[in-house]
Amino acid sequence: MLKHQTNLFKALSDPNRLRIIKMLQIKPLCVCEITDILGLAASTVSTHLTILKKAGFIEDYKDGKWINYSLSKNINKPEITSLMTSMHFILEDDEVIKNDRVKLGLVDRIEICRR
Numbered sequence: 001m002l003k004h005q006t007n008l009f010k011a012l013s014d015p016n017r018l019r020i021i022k023m024l025q026i027k028p029l030c031v032c033e034i035t036d037i038l039g040l041a042a043s044t045v046s047t048h049l050t051i052l053k054k055a056g057f058i059e060d061y062k063d064g065k066w067i068n069y070s071l072s073k074n075i076n077k078p079e080i081t082s083l084m085t086s087m088h089f090i091l092e093d094d095e096v097i098k099n100d101r102v103k104l105g106l107v108d109r110i111e112i113c114r115r
Helices: 002-011 015-024 031-038 042-055 078-087 095-106 109-114
Strands: 058-063 066-071
Touching (some): 015 066, 015 095, 031 042, 031 066, 042 058
Antiparallel strands (some): 058 066
């Protein structure tokens, strides 16, 4: 049990993973959109997404040619629900998070795929 709890907090211990969660609070995103906003390599973003998914914070689903990531709707894990509820209030005034939100409003997956 302690190991599982520790893994939850480890998953949240990276600034880029926190940024991903904050973005997914607004809307589901594909890897290319997250990569574009974070300015990281797709492989790095995929690693972050894998860690968040294994911890139970996010889930994915296929949408045409894209795989979208969204916050987990698994309400059977109270520790995930509790942490995600807290995440709605954390970092709201952070400049990086605010900038991510601006980018999120401008990101266009179709345009990214054309590049």
